[in-house]
Amino acid sequence: xxxxxxxxxxxxxxxxxxxxLKCEQHMGHRAxxxxxxxxKKPPELMFVYSYEKLSINESVPSRFSPECPNSSxxxxxxxxxxxxxxxxxxxxxxxxxxxxxxxxxxxxxYTFGSGTRLTVV
Amino acid sequence: AQKVTQAQTxxxxxxxxxxxxxxxxxxxxxxxxxxxYKQPPSGELVFLIRRNSFDEQNEISGRYSWNFQKSTSxxxxxxxxxxxxxxxxxxxxxxxxxxxxxxxxxxxxxxxLKVEL
Numbered sequence: 001x002x003x004x005x006x007x008x009x010x011x012x013x014x015x016x017x018x019x020x021l022k023c024e025q026h027m028g029h030r031a032x033x034x035x036x037x038x039x040k041k042p043p044e045l046m047f048v049y050s051y052e053k054l055s056i057n058e059s060v061p062s063r064f065s066p067e068c069p070n071s072s073x074x075x076x077x078x079x080x081x082x083x084x085x086x087x088x089x090x091x092x093x094x095x096x097x098x099x100x101x102x103x104x105x106x107x108x109x110y111t112f113g114s115g116t117r118l119t120v121v
Numbered sequence: 122a123q124k125v126t127q128a129q130t131x132x133x134x135x136x137x138x139x140x141x142x143x144x145x146x147x148x149x150x151x152x153x154x155x156x157x158y159k160q161p162p163s164g165e166l167v168f169l170i171r172r173n174s175f176d177e178q179n180e181i182s183g184r185y186s187w188n189f190q191k192s193t194s195x196x197x198x199x200x201x202x203x204x205x206x207x208x209x210x211x212x213x214x215x216x217x218x219x220x221x222x223x224x225x226x227x228x229x230x231x232x233x234l235k236v237e238l
Binding site for chain 2: 050051092109111113115
């Protein structure tokens, strides 16, 4: 299994709703990521989990709340979103070996899911 | 700071033409990885290639080839005999190792390739 699976594929939510995006991988990758991609723009990193611990939060507003229940699952909880949060949300996973010191880490894969297209109304 | 520049916003070619997509990067890291992804209209990011900074060998995979030149900080992508199915946005990306684990990818702005009959 070499896939990252994201659900749902499409989501329309109101500004007062609470919803969750789900991501699953069974490749044994130890790092998982959420990226946000606005129309005609490149993906931008939101969160990084490494060994199920939050490693990076790229100054994302608190209305986005990530969760990593286990090494295969990654969720993104959404609450009180704004219309400008409408975007494609991409989950990714990667496998790496080594420490965080430059020169000692090798990447063995960086796979993206097909994304959730979110519309906030 | 990491930076990836894809100066070509949009390229249009006729089927069977060869096309080269340019990618120039900036980094202070001594170890890094460069990636190319394809994003068709459906939205998924399709992995094409990963190259580490210590391996400057060019690579060919079918109609695709990549030219990595560390001296000019470039990682260009050539499609030989282009086909309509190659029409997509192509992103070049640069990795940065995170001290807490994992790697951040910084993407270029992408090149929209249109292949016409």
